[in-house]
Amino acid sequence: MQSKKASAASQQPPAQRVIKKYPNRRLYDTDTSSYITLAEVKQLVLDTESFVVRDAKTNQDLTRSILLQIILEEEAGGAPMFTEAALANIIRFYGHAAQAFMGSYIEKNVQAFTEIQAKLAEQSKTLTPEMWAQFMNMQNPMMQTFMGSYVEQSKTMFDKMQEQMQAAFGIKR
Structure with missing residues (x-):
């Protein structure tokens, strides 16, 4: 005990x-x-x-x-994730009124993408070799579904960020 x-x-x-x-x-x-x-x-x-x-x-x-x-x-180290243009755009947000919103937006997008990746990895654990072959044949539509979900989440987060910025700065559409 x-x-x-x-x-x-x-x-x-x-x-x-x-x-x-x-x-x-x-x-x-x-x-x-x-x-x-x-x-x-x-x-x-x-x-x-x-x-x-x-x-x-x-x-x-x-x-x-x-x-x-x-x-x-x-x-x-060889295979960078960010292009020079992406890095330049990130730098441009520092000191800008939207800096706080952009950090949150990027963080939420990376989290959403990570969750989608984890779901895909979890689902792939149960696949047999035959199922893998089938999966590879239908990967394009499946990836489109996953990416569509990610893009939709990203758009929703962007819309929320835009609404927050409009409320914070008194901007009307």
């Missing part, structure tokens, strides 16, 4: 992993008591591990800058 203390501890979510960044640019994982690389931090992201990166001296949260550094390395 478990004690109340042990039972309560098992119900709490795991503590957030803390990674310390030292002035020599090294990253120290306090969970494993070892130095780790940026590639290992990327793996934590891929494994959906909850973590925070803190400056070892000031305790400042550096998580965003480390994530941006990972994106920068990925973009420079």
